[in-house]
Amino acid sequence: MKFHKEGYTSLALVVLFIFVINAVADYFDANIFIKWFLYLLSAFLFIAIVQFFRSPKRTIHIDDNAVLCPADGKIVVIEETEETEYFNDKRLQISIFMSPTNVHINRNPVSGVVSYFKYHPGKFLVAWHPKSSTLNERTTVVVKKQDGVEVLFRQIAGALARRIVWYVKQNDVVRQGDEFGFIKFGSRVDIFLPLGTKVAVNIGDKVVGGKTIIARF
Template identity: 80%
Template sequence: MKFHKEGYTSLAIVILFIFVINAIADYYDASLYLKWFLYLLSAFLFITIVQFFRSPIKRVTANESIVLCPADGKVVVIEETEETEYFNDRRIQISIFMSPINVHVNRNPISGIVSYFKYHPGKFLVAWHPKSSTENERTTVVVKNTSNVEVLFRQIAGAMARRIVWYVNEKDAVTQGEEFGFIKFGSRVDVFLPLGTKVDVNIGDKVVGGKTVLATF
């Protein structure tokens, strides 16, 4: 387990805030009850930031016959739907909701070449809202494997998530299980698979990024 690089600024702000409020309490000789409240608040804020930006070390053996889960969270959607941004045809959509207590590292579900990438500015509807996948701030990534199968995956900001980070661009070679991005403070990841793909999860399942097998080709 390590601390993710995207959390350094947030951690520094929290530490500065903790130092300032406790220094003020000491300077004005606050009551013992107030001091203990501030100590507990400081511990809560520090632990919250550390747990949110934790980044488990994953060792993944790439397998072209499977689609790995791109994020920790809960499966909230499995359905056949029309994908209108890139494929413009029917696809199987699997959506993973990431709560604030989940690891927020996003990982490549397959290995291959990034054939499409686009960032979309947008709204911050709650992540489970039906229109969040088309109206919220989001990124869309499509990776083509060596069998010319393409998988689309989309980072979607939620009501609390105000920053999406990505580390890939078109024509990049990516490896299954490696990080492709990070979303801060609650969000969702959608995956779009070819029809006929065998889905290996169910709605309500708790899944782990870079470990749980979402589907099999």
């Protein structure tokens, strides 16, 4: 288990905060109950930040006929919908909700070339809000597979997640299962597939990024 690079600043701030509050308590000779409360709070904060930014090693099995899950979390949406940013037609949408306890790394669901990328500043509605996918801060990535099929996936910030990080740009060649981004402290990832794609998951399923097959072409 490694610690993800996106957590270095957060970890440094937490360690500094822990040092300061404990130093102040010692300086003013706080009573034993306050000190123990601060010790427990310090331990909780440190464990929480390490948990948030953990980066487990995963072996990715490339399968061009499969769509790998782009994030850890739970399947909250499987529906036919109108995709209005890029395709402007009906697509099959699958959405994964990432809680603060999930691994927050986002992975390419398919291999190919990035044919479209756009970052959208926006609001921070809760991730399950119906309008979060069009009003919240988000990124949109479209990858064109070797056979010409295009898959769109979208990082969506939520009420707690206030920073989206991405590592891809238009015309990049990407490999299935590799990291394409990170959402600090969770939120949601939507993926839009061609109609007729065979879904391999159900609402409520817990899924693992880069491991769970969520659909097949």
